[in-house]
Amino acid sequence: MAQNETEYWELSITYKINGASYTATDKINVPASSKRTVSSFKGSDGSNYIIAYIAPSSPKVALIDMTVGIYKMKDMMTFPLANNLKIKINPRMPSMGNHGSPNNTDLMQRDDYDALYTGTLSLTMTGYWKINLQVLNASHEILKGEAVTTDNPSSSLYFEIEF
16 A cells, blocks of 8 residues: 555544444554565456465464465455365575475364464575465365466465565
């Protein structure tokens, strides 16, 4: 989001105290992240999606839990959590010859039907990581994203982290 006088988010809170109604409204500046942590895409099923990196918020060298939310557009104002998908992850370090890391697990809904997607992310050293993604439906058909190969060094769908 651009930072100027005509583009901003507005937050309004309505509340009651002793039966009297009040509303507080203010403009909120939301600076753009320097790394890609949210993407929107049109899936091969024709639906529009938003995918958002949630965790880890403080990455480190380790096998760590990764959490992602995927939301499917119902209408212009409604984006419920998309269910029954799988997210394949392939973390790479472009500055290190695009090397990957072992022991990553696909992100799945683990607990209930309306849960976020979780899996394991392996980060083997500090630095800039591009987490390549492929989103698959329940029939294992690719909705978005490409496999990383020698000829294709990254997916069109990815997150970026640096630590």
